[in-house]
Amino acid sequence: MNTPRAATPSGAAHGQHLLTQMLRVRRLEEKCVELYSAAKIRGFLHVYIGEEAVAAGIMATLDPEDAVVATYREHGHALLKGVSAGSILAEMYGFQQGCCRGRGGSMHLFDAATRFYGGNAIVAGGLPLAIGLALADKMAGRSRVTVCFFGEGAAAEGEFHESLNLAALWQLPVLFCCENNLYAMGTALSRSESQTDLAVKAAAYEIPAWPVDGMDVLAVEEAARRAVDAVRGGGGPHFLELRTYRFRAHSMYDPERYRDKAEVARWIERDPIDLLRATLEGAGRLSEAEWAKMQRDVDAEVSAAVEFAEAGSVEPVDELLRFVYSEIRSP
Amino acid sequence: MKTTYREAMRDAIREALTRDDRVFLMGEDVGLYGGSFAVSLGLLEEFGPERIRDTPLSESGFVGAGIGAALGGMRPIVEIMTVNFSLLALDQIMNNAASILHMSGGQFNVPLVIRMTTGAGRQLAAQHSHSLEGWYAHIPGLRILTPATLADARGMLWTALEDPDPVLIFEHGSLYNVAGEIADDAGAVDITSAAIRRPGNAVSLITYGGSLPTVLEAAEQLAGEGIDAEVLDLRTLRPLDTPAILATVAKTHRAVVVDEGWRSGSISAEVSARITESSFYDLDAPVGRVCSAEVPLPYAKHLELAALPSVVRVVEAAREAVGSHG
Numbered sequence: 001m002n003t004p005r006a007a008t009p010s011g012a013a014h015g016q017h018l019l020t021q022m023l024r025v026r027r028l029e030e031k032c033v034e035l036y037s038a039a040k041i042r043g044f045l046h047v048y049i050g051e052e053a054v055a056a057g058i059m060a061t062l063d064p065e066d067a068v069v070a071t072y073r074e075h076g077h078a079l080l081k082g083v084s085a086g087s088i089l090a091e092m093y094g095f096q097q098g099c100c101r102g103r104g105g106s107m108h109l110f111d112a113a114t115r116f117y118g119g120n121a122i123v124a125g126g127l128p129l130a131i132g133l134a135l136a137d138k139m140a141g142r143s144r145v146t147v148c149f150f151g152e153g154a155a156a157e158g159e160f161h162e163s164l165n166l167a168a169l170w171q172l173p174v175l176f177c178c179e180n181n182l183y184a185m186g187t188a189l190s191r192s193e194s195q196t197d198l199a200v201k202a203a204a205y206e207i208p209a210w211p212v213d214g215m216d217v218l219a220v221e222e223a224a225r226r227a228v229d230a231v232r233g234g235g236g237p238h239f240l241e242l243r244t245y246r247f248r249a250h251s252m253y254d255p256e257r258y259r260d261k262a263e264v265a266r267w268i269e270r271d272p273i274d275l276l277r278a279t280l281e282g283a284g285r286l287s288e289a290e291w292a293k294m295q296r297d298v299d300a301e302v303s304a305a306v307e308f309a310e311a312g313s314v315e316p317v318d319e320l321l322r323f324v325y326s327e328i329r330s331p
Numbered sequence: 332m333k334t335t336y337r338e339a340m341r342d343a344i345r346e347a348l349t350r351d352d353r354v355f356l357m358g359e360d361v362g363l364y365g366g367s368f369a370v371s372l373g374l375l376e377e378f379g380p381e382r383i384r385d386t387p388l389s390e391s392g393f394v395g396a397g398i399g400a401a402l403g404g405m406r407p408i409v410e411i412m413t414v415n416f417s418l419l420a421l422d423q424i425m426n427n428a429a430s431i432l433h434m435s436g437g438q439f440n441v442p443l444v445i446r447m448t449t450g451a452g453r454q455l456a457a458q459h460s461h462s463l464e465g466w467y468a469h470i471p472g473l474r475i476l477t478p479a480t481l482a483d484a485r486g487m488l489w490t491a492l493e494d495p496d497p498v499l500i501f502e503h504g505s506l507y508n509v510a511g512e513i514a515d516d517a518g519a520v521d522i523t524s525a526a527i528r529r530p531g532n533a534v535s536l537i538t539y540g541g542s543l544p545t546v547l548e549a550a551e552q553l554a555g556e557g558i559d560a561e562v563l564d565l566r567t568l569r570p571l572d573t574p575a576i577l578a579t580v581a582k583t584h585r586a587v588v589v590d591e592g593w594r595s596g597s598i599s600a601e602v603s604a605r606i607t608e609s610s611f612y613d614l615d616a617p618v619g620r621v622c623s624a625e626v627p628l629p630y631a632k633h634l635e636l637a638a639l640p641s642v643v644r645v646v647e648a649a650r651e652a653v654g655s656h657g
Contacts, residue, residue, distance in 0.1 A: 067403075101436035110435035117402065119434065122426045128392050129427060132399015132407075139355070139381060139405060159422070162392030169387065323437040324471045326495035 012285035018217050022052040022273050023298045025076035041092040043105045046073040050247030053272035057220025061228045067146040069130040072107035072121035082114040086308030095312030124157035134172035147175045153184025164205040167237035176239040181246045186258035202239035214244030215270045337507040339485035355382040358410030367412045394420035401443040411447040414463045428497040429472030440495045450503040450541040457627035462591040464501040465598035468568035474498040475568040477540035481513045486520030503541025525575035531561035535579040538589040539565040549645035580610045585652040587619040594622035619648040
């Protein structure tokens, strides 16, 4: 599976690809919010709106056989790893056509075909999994990379520290992607951490780490490519602190008492989609017609996904006890 | 051939490492130190540090790494030093190992084996002595094994490794030095059924793990009094072999459950409830229970012994069951 690594792609097509990817996540999640309000989706719903550059930039650097471990704010990661929008939405509908047959919902999207390992809703609980996936690759001599996404809130958990230490101690092929959106639900980083420079924490474990402007997808992609290449090349774990911001509430239940509207507005001025669009237009790499077509295509994908989900069906209740133990007993 | 529980377990690990190159052992001091209970002594020299992998004191980290490695195609054996320390990894065991198959709609199974020492009797006080296998047996998605005999110490591991789902093996610390004979060709055993360790007609003594020797001794004493007790070793606490429990009760009409766990909310409570639910009209006496006293276990020898199921308490409970008339 060792293909020579390409340099960072450039040019109009690649820029437009990144813009499309961010737009796909944005439009899908805007639709999710709408469907939540219409009570089609229930449970917790955490949207990624504002943070799309992170997933889009990092996923652009991965091979299909690389693994991704994500959090409960993972619709975008799943979509960009290759899980279909239809199966994601059907999962949120609780239907058997969903990627987890309605057992996981918004917070627990999994997909074996694309090596997407959740959808983990215990903060920092996904990090040890990523360590193990990377350990398996290392022991088997495979050159795959495991990418682990988590929020800055995870840095206060013991599993964060245990995992960084293990990854460095065993020189495992894992890329830690810390999505620092400044708030762990309602608790600001400065209210929860004595050391707010997250790259410094990783550096304490001898892990190469650096901060990245998480609103600039091109910067994210460049940093990710550097890190992923190093990890794949046997350079051990790497850590990116992606400085980003969640434009919407933590979940659909969040009254947002902990941050002021002016702060949100300042960050929205740096909307990652607007930023890239302006860059591409400024460089003559995105015409008005191309932008219009991109939006039409993305809207069509989302509409098709909604149609797919709407046409779904509930799993019969007599299937309730399935998937507690494996149905095929041989390993 | 002659062996001990510890050697049988070591032979089982050695066999697994030899038969399947996806298998590796990981845990605190399993390598250079030789295992905190010397189970893995010598295996580092034989299999090297990749496969006999010492870990830092990061229970959640290395148990989670075991889950991830299992998802990644390996067959890890994770050793946790004692059941009390496993609480540091409870998040990984419950929220990930036990749940991922279900959350993923059947896509990702976790073929992981976790071994740990359980139980009291060695004056190790309240942070090294508890019997929490009954807690773990509460969790759907896990398989809970409690090898009590040399043959099970030798044979349960391979079957557990062949299982596609997470299996927890609880090794009672007082059993490691038990010596005896096993067949020269002793190997894999089933991990689904309970076993009659002593047939009898008068009362069923239902137990598992470290309490089995206590219960067998009590049964011998009862035999001297003319009470012919049947001893059922549960072997597997989840899923419970309910038919075997109901069958022995149907035969003797009296049952005493012996469990080193605390009484409230224990596996003994579950066994008792199943008997009551399904065999109520078979019973000639109320179901009796012998459990640990509900204290964090004390250090002082006499206090610790007083807290635990003993031959005397089992004999008394059996006499009481037999003395009752329905």
